[in-house]
Amino acid sequence: MPHEDVDEALKRIGRAAAPLLLPDQHWVHRRVQSMGYLDLHLVETGVSIDFTTPESIRENLRFERRTLVPLSVLPKWPPVLKFDFRDEEGRPLPLLTTHENGIVDHALLTELSRRFEPSPSETFRSAISRLTLGHETDLSAAFDQFLAALQPVGDDLVAERVIELAALMAQHTILWAPVRAEPGHRTIVKLRYVVANRTPVPWYRSAARSLSWAQPIDYLTLPHIGADASFHVEVEAPTVLLIKDLRPVMYRLLPETTVAGAPSPLELRPTQHVALQDRIAHAYIAGRRPLLAILAITLAAPRRGFVAAAFTAVVAIATLVTMFAVWRAEALAEREASVAILAIVPAIVGYLVVRPAEHPVAKSYLLGVRLLVVGAAAVPIGYAVALVALANKPALAVVAVIAVIMAWALAAMAGLSLMKAEPYAPDADGDDEER
Numbered sequence: 001m002p003h004e005d006v007d008e009a010l011k012r013i014g015r016a017a018a019p020l021l022l023p024d025q026h027w028v029h030r031r032v033q034s035m036g037y038l039d040l041h042l043v044e045t046g047v048s049i050d051f052t053t054p055e056s057i058r059e060n061l062r063f064e065r066r067t068l069v070p071l072s073v074l075p076k077w078p079p080v081l082k083f084d085f086r087d088e089e090g091r092p093l094p095l096l097t098t099h100e101n102g103i104v105d106h107a108l109l110t111e112l113s114r115r116f117e118p119s120p121s122e123t124f125r126s127a128i129s130r131l132t133l134g135h136e137t138d139l140s141a142a143f144d145q146f147l148a149a150l151q152p153v154g155d156d157l158v159a160e161r162v163i164e165l166a167a168l169m170a171q172h173t174i175l176w177a178p179v180r181a182e183p184g185h186r187t188i189v190k191l192r193y194v195v196a197n198r199t200p201v202p203w204y205r206s207a208a209r210s211l212s213w214a215q216p217i218d219y220l221t222l223p224h225i226g227a228d229a230s231f232h233v234e235v236e237a238p239t240v241l242l243i244k245d246l247r248p249v250m251y252r253l254l255p256e257t258t259v260a261g262a263p264s265p266l267e268l269r270p271t272q273h274v275a276l277q278d279r280i281a282h283a284y285i286a287g288r289r290p291l292l293a294i295l296a297i298t299l300a301a302p303r304r305g306f307v308a309a310a311f312t313a314v315v316a317i318a319t320l321v322t323m324f325a326v327w328r329a330e331a332l333a334e335r336e337a338s339v340a341i342l343a344i345v346p347a348i349v350g351y352l353v354v355r356p357a358e359h360p361v362a363k364s365y366l367l368g369v370r371l372l373v374v375g376a377a378a379v380p381i382g383y384a385v386a387l388v389a390l391a392n393k394p395a396l397a398v399v400a401v402i403a404v405i406m407a408w409a410l411a412a413m414a415g416l417s418l419m420k421a422e423p424y425a426p427d428a429d430g431d432d433e434e435r
Contacts, residue, residue: 010103013104020054023228032050034046037237046191051188081194115158123148197219238361242302246281273285302422321383331387
């Protein structure tokens, strides 16, 4: 197929697919997304989409012996890693090139925009081109340009949907799935990828989080939520941590209105159901909703397990230091044995608690608690050095007091970590409505 013919075919597909993304389309039945942390800033996402190949416009969606359908979106930047895209039989599916994707995205957004902007201005057309074509990675200015060039649209579902799509295209490109299924046939496609997720956290909140004194909210994007089909998302916390809270948050770009005190027909109130169970959280969303959504998730270290063991170790070390400080004369009489106990016992206790975590995210969330144990273990070792170096000098008494104060100060900090840690495994089950 000549290059020009390919471009024209892609433009035809984009124009023909526009009705599939309008409100109240039901050809997609279910979207299921799973998410798991690989690192503090890397999240693995798996998505399966259950849909029926559209019948009404099947001929206009044909491209190289397949039907192209706009199933979801993929991030433009940062680039996805370990991308895998397969049909229901596990066969790999090809993706359009960046150039081809841009052409079909441009045709689709242009066609949708004509429904409420029949005579688009040059500024409006330029914004659409910037959002869909080219290699820009920061397109917030292009989206602002798109909004500024709009005629007043009021409360219009089509306009809202197009604006949401434009907002998505500022950071994503549409995922065009090539399917062999016959029109009217129900099928499933699956994709999996790894993407960077960087929720900015101030250093002081990060430090408090590592001590279990605070649990800042992390935000995961939900670009695959769709607008009508039922949506399931499941998140698994790293080993050692729990999911304290999870809540979908949706954003509307047009205001809700009321007429004579009655709810507007544009008011979106999708059904939400969230279930938490230890390290697994599941959210179910049904009903018409915005395309723009994030998942607010709070991870926490449980009180039982590591934090409790760390507190016990720090208190035990503080008690040991206090005993040797009170019985300083006896410790000096048996100096070699005292030094051995002060040096070896804390090292053993510290190793048992501070051994490497299995997951990098858990390591980050528990780093402060581990440092408390390391600091506590260093106190008796320092006191053992003082026993050797200062012997019967008066300064040894001062060192003993300082060592006791430091040991119990660290124990108090570990106690605060124990108090602030999650006291029990969350087990919540309830319904919410987006307000």
